[in-house]
Amino acid sequence: MTAPFPHRHLLGIEPLSKEDLLAIMDLGDRMVEISERAIKRVPTLRGKTVLNFFSEASTRTRTSFEIAGKRLSADVINLSESGSSSEKGETLLDTARNLAAMKPDILVIRHSASGAPHFLARHLDCAVVNAGDGMHEHPTQALLDCATIRKHKGKFDGLTVSIIGDITHSRVARSDILALNKLGARVRVAGPRTLMPIGIESFGVEVFDRVEPALKGADVVMVLRLQKERMAAGLIPNPREYSRYFGINPRNIELAKPDAIVMHPGPINRGVEMEPEVADGKRSVILEQVTYGLAIRMAVLYLFAGPPPDEGIG
Amino acid sequence: MTLEEMRRKKSEGLSQKRRLLDKAGVTRALKSIAQKILERHADPKKLVLLGIRTGGVFLAGRLRDLLKSMTRIDIPCGAMDITLYRDDVFTGLSRPEVGPTELPGTVHGKSVILIDDVLFTGRTIRAALEEIMEFGRPHSIQLAVLVDRGHRELPIQADFVGLTVETQREQVVRVLYHELGEPDEVLLCERTKP
Numbered sequence: 197m198t199a200p201f202p203h204r205h206l207l208g209i210e211p212l213s214k215e216d217l218l219a220i221m222d223l224g225d226r227m228v229e230i231s232e233r234a235i236k237r238v239p240t241l242r243g244k245t246v247l248n249f250f251s252e253a254s255t256r257t258r259t260s261f262e263i264a265g266k267r268l269s270a271d272v273i274n275l276s277e278s279g280s281s282s283e284k285g286e287t288l289l290d291t292a293r294n295l296a297a298m299k300p301d302i303l304v305i306r307h308s309a310s311g312a313p314h315f316l317a318r319h320l321d322c323a324v325v326n327a328g329d330g331m332h333e334h335p336t337q338a339l340l341d342c343a344t345i346r347k348h349k350g351k352f353d354g355l356t357v358s359i360i361g362d363i364t365h366s367r368v369a370r371s372d373i374l375a376l377n378k379l380g381a382r383v384r385v386a387g388p389r390t391l392m393p394i395g396i397e398s399f400g401v402e403v404f405d406r407v408e409p410a411l412k413g414a415d416v417v418m419v420l421r422l423q424k425e426r427m428a429a430g431l432i433p434n435p436r437e438y439s440r441y442f443g444i445n446p447r448n449i450e451l452a453k454p455d456a457i458v459m460h461p462g463p464i465n466r467g468v469e470m471e472p473e474v475a476d477g478k479r480s481v482i483l484e485q486v487t488y489g490l491a492i493r494m495a496v497l498y499l500f501a502g503p504p505p506d507e508g509i510g
Numbered sequence: 511m512t513l514e515e516m517r518r519k520k521s522e523g524l525s526q527k528r529r530l531l532d533k534a535g536v537t538r539a540l541k542s543i544a545q546k547i548l549e550r551h552a553d554p555k556k557l558v559l560l561g562i563r564t565g566g567v568f569l570a571g572r573l574r575d576l577l578k579s580m581t582r583i584d585i586p587c588g589a590m591d592i593t594l595y596r597d598d599v600f601t602g603l604s605r606p607e608v609g610p611t612e613l614p615g616t617v618h619g620k621s622v623i624l625i626d627d628v629l630f631t632g633r634t635i636r637a638a639l640e641e642i643m644e645f646g647r648p649h650s651i652q653l654a655v656l657v658d659r660g661h662r663e664l665p666i667q668a669d670f671v672g673l674t675v676e677t678q679r680e681q682v683v684r685v686l687y688h689e690l691g692e693p694d695e696v697l698l699c700e701r702t703k704p
Binding site for chain 2 (some may be wrong): 201223226227229230233234235237238239240268382498501502
């Protein structure tokens with residue numbers, strides 16, 4: 197037995213130490229093998245219930261958590277809030293109490309309101325795992341990104357990671373910056389000024405308002421998804437102009453190190469934030485991120501599935 | 511975990527009562543196990559050795575070397591981590607560490623020799639049997655252990671035993687490994703704290 201994992205909930209990267217991050221990533225590395233077996237299942241979470249509560253559309257994160265739970269033999273139930281409780285006027289707390297009454301061991305929550313998982317963690321008995329809350333955090337995405345980087349680069353010290361795109365609205369960027377800083381990498385961010393939060397320097401990142409200098413000599417290039425809503429809000433003129441100034445293409449990617457890897461949390465807007473030649477090119481590790489996403493979520497469910505029922509042991 | 515940390519963790523809260531096997535004793539026990547395996551298996555080419563992490567993996571490697579010197583055959587040798595199959599994963603506050611399972615090719619149709627250092631309650635072996643079955647249908651599975659200390663909680667017995675020793679339930683049998691920078695020996699210990 198190792199020392200107890202010192203967290204009851206996975207609410208974000210912020211409360212985790214470097215050791216916590218490495219422990220989850222190490223466990224994730226082990227979990228990869230289970231998905232390569234002929235029988236892709238271990239009995240570890242028999243009798244545990246994982247409730248996937250998604251109030252925002254997200255097929256892939258939800259599916260990833262669902263498969264992760266099933267590979268560990270948990271019972272996984274998916275609930276989407278849209279068109280149900282909140283539209284009928286139920287408060288989040290009432291919804292939460294209803295969910296708790298179903299006695300899940302883990303509640304995986306995706307919510308458009310920043311802090312919703314923290315609110316639920318205060319009111320529920322089960323472990324709460326944040327699968328993305330508003331513009332705040334997306335911890336399993338950061339963990340899978342870091343696990344993918346470690347697989348390719350073997351370390352974080354001395355690495356330069358450039359995150360390109362809409363930093364303001366991106367919980368992925370926020371969690372990645374926090375995790376990479378804790379792990380010892382240097383982080384650069386680049387994007388239009390309208391999509392760059394004021395005071396971002398205080399996160400310990402180097403800020404660029406042009407993409408080329410941010411790419412120069414980078415070991416890892418993380419490209420963020422450009423949401424259509426940002427155009428509607430007038431933050432960028434149109435996709436073509438965004439693509440011209442901030443899109444990653446076969447020419448500007450050559451500014452990065454020859455062995456640099458390219459990442460994207462998906463789904464990709466081909467031709468907007470990234471050209472197809474880059475997304476499908478030799479540097480792309482985008483599909484490996486999906487593989488690690490599953491493994492990291494298995495590790496997270498394993499670590500947070502306690503405490504045990506009193507009966508049924510042995 | 512570093513070797514030093516592993517060593518420290520293993521000896522924490524224990525005091526040595528007596529030595530059950532010294533270096534020569536461990537070697538003798540393994541040689542005798544290797545001989546008995548060959549007596550029972552006319553075709554060593556069907557054999558697969560699977561060591562249970564951590565100690566069983568070292569012993570499996572040593573058995574493979576012994577069997578090679580006796581038969582000149584390279585017998586496939588793998589490692590199993592049974593953590594995800596344990597029946598007590600969620601009984602404590604901490605989750606046990608998980609190591610990799612690395613099988614040397616298929617177990618289907620093979621004569622598997624499962625190797626562990628100490629046979630005690632039998633629960634580890636129960637978990638290992640379940641895990642092996644998920645990888646295929648071996649022709650047979652046999653169990654080899656360095657020490658059988660009794661106190662079984664399941665109907666599981668070893669086919670090859672280096673040393674059978676009577677112990678009290680609360681005592682601890684510690685196996686030390688040169689692979690971890692320790693002297694090769696087996697100790698019977700008492701717990702110094704509850």
